[in-house]
Amino acid sequence: MRIITRKVSMLFAVAAALGLVSAAADARDFTIASWGGTYQEAQRNVYFTPFGETSGTAFLEDVYLGGWAQFQAMQDTGQIPWDVVQLETSELVRGCEEGVFVKLDWSRIVPTGDLLPDAVTDCGVGTIVWSVVIAYNADTIGTAPASLADFWDTKTWPGKRGMRNGPKLNLEYALMADGVAPADVYAVLNTPEGVDRAFAKLDEVKPLVQWWEAGAQAPEWLAAGDVELSVAYNGRISNAQKDGKNLQMIWDGTIYAIDSWAIVEGAPHQDAGYDFIRFATDPGRQAAFTKAYAYGPTHNDGIGMVEPERAMILPAGDNLATGLFGGSQDAIDFWVDYQEELTERWNRWVAQN
């Protein structure tokens, strides 16, 4: 009875929130969900359409909005609208633990040694390396910054700074700027003193910070002169360069992570899912994708197939030398554990002047 009440009330909530989901879920075509927008358009050209043509598989696309809501709805309603989804490591690990994603049979994909070690996990096949960097507008800046520490140098760069609104990324940046080695960041953050230290370091720049909600805002603000320096996704900065904006980035202290393909547990087209992921993990296709979007390949042979001048602006190789990997088990454990508590603290901190 309790279960029935739960189901009924869940139906109300989900129907109200998402519109009525098609009842004929198992009759749908093979469905891939990714981040939408121009990013998914590039994926369509390089991966989806060629896969559909070579394999003769009819496919549908959907957009994953990030976060946990869509997987929660799948768990609660048993409706599985996607077969394959691309997502960040924190949701991947949580979903793998909670049984939302299939534990992969890697023999059906590629030899695990062909990929970056961090791209191989129980439930996910890494497909891109993305990163956040410090960016600036080279047309208007006096002296170009060179390191993460410069972001905290308010004498040389007294202008506004753009940062993402939320504790993730910022606490890490703060500790690195405060002299913590990238390898030790999560060990320090795991102590209450470490978190206090990160907030204290952020206090130094807080009066100058304009917080962004969406990744698109950072390059817009830099181009419009709203901010002098900004934390930004490297791919967004490269796209702005393509549009003729003279935005530049520095790689010191970059935080990088991996997005992976995962197959949803209970999805009807799991074989097609494996076929698609194998198809998309080809180094040549990954290299082709880096031309459309400035994210690094995960296949070891991928970066060698990219022209050198393009490779220079990708989160790969030497660019990551002083960077922090934000997709490690330590990082994920920390953020899944402390996300809510730190977000509450963040929302309180950020509103105090």
Added chain:
Amino acid sequence: MTAPAGSNLEVKLRRAQRRRSFTSFLLVAPLLLFILVVFAGPILSLLYFSIDDPKLAEVMPRTAKIVTAWDGAELPGEDAYAAVVEEIRTGYANRTVAAAAMRLNYEISGFRSMVMRTGRKIRRITGPPYRDALIGLDERWGDITYWRAIKASAGPYTTRYLLAAVDLERRWDGSVAKAPPERTIYVEYLQRTFWISFWVLACCILIGYPMAYLIATSGRRTSRILLALVLLPFWTSLLVRTAAWVVLLQNKGIVNDFLLLAGIVDEPLTLIFNRTGVYIAMVHILLPFLVLPLYAVMRNVPPDQLRAAASLGARPVAAFLSVYLPQTLPGLGAGCILVFILSLGFYITPALIGGASDQMLSYLIAEFATRTGNWGMASAIAILLLLSVAALYPVYRGLVRGGTGFRFG
């Protein structure tokens, strides 16, 4: 028993009445059904989600049962440890324990990874005594606060989300206390939500009342044009209007360009990513909701009454205050309530135009519902918002009745 003739008629009459009320019920039935499905249903399920707490008991039923019976004063006995070992073992193998671990993490941050790490190493425990073995894996299993957290999560219902939404928490002994300062944000957000809504309403009245008066009293042509000006933005999507304000208000935006060009300011004003921008955009978006009901009422106020008041010696201000204003109060009341309630629920406009300290309660609801998937907390905050709106109902009643009272009294 045979009924007398008189009451027979009565029965017939009553039957006819019943039939009539049944027909009228049928007529409103679609509406009733609609309200039940799209209004009452979601609100009830919202209430339910904010107290529902089944996760731990689903995954670890034996543990839940034992800790429910446990008084929480001292570490529980060997049977509790045995139950935890067994249920983490099976739950880890079939990937169900993570959901329970997530629930425990709401009580103590870090509990989730503690359970998952225990799961990874659980095969090392081969037999009793389980208590020593579990503490050997992670010494926090010997810390009573973690056991109290399990007790608090044992379900099937919880008050933690509702309490947290008003910055309170329940201690293990059942007493309710204030949450630690770094976690108390919800009341502040509620206050800010009301504060922003209040100022938006004040600006709307200041701009909207004269505007409605102008529309209601000017000639047909002018009033039609003015009305179109009010209605035109009304037909544009909220998101589009918000995005348009971003373009207008930014540092190198049209408003600042104009001000600089006209020499009114020397440096661009900061009109965006702060409270000013939020007020400007929200007032613009909500203004029609005040102007339209006001206009409807003002159109029906006969202009001769003001002239009559003047001829009886009232000064313009006195005539306005004692003759005109009271008659427009019902429209003003309805408009105020519309604007205020709508602005309480604003999300996208403050998110895009406001800074970090200009976000309202809906921002937190979105955060919990989409990012972390904590529907209990999202529902609890939604209820907080709902109750604050419901609290305004008597104010509305008072305003409207006050208005009609003036009109007929």
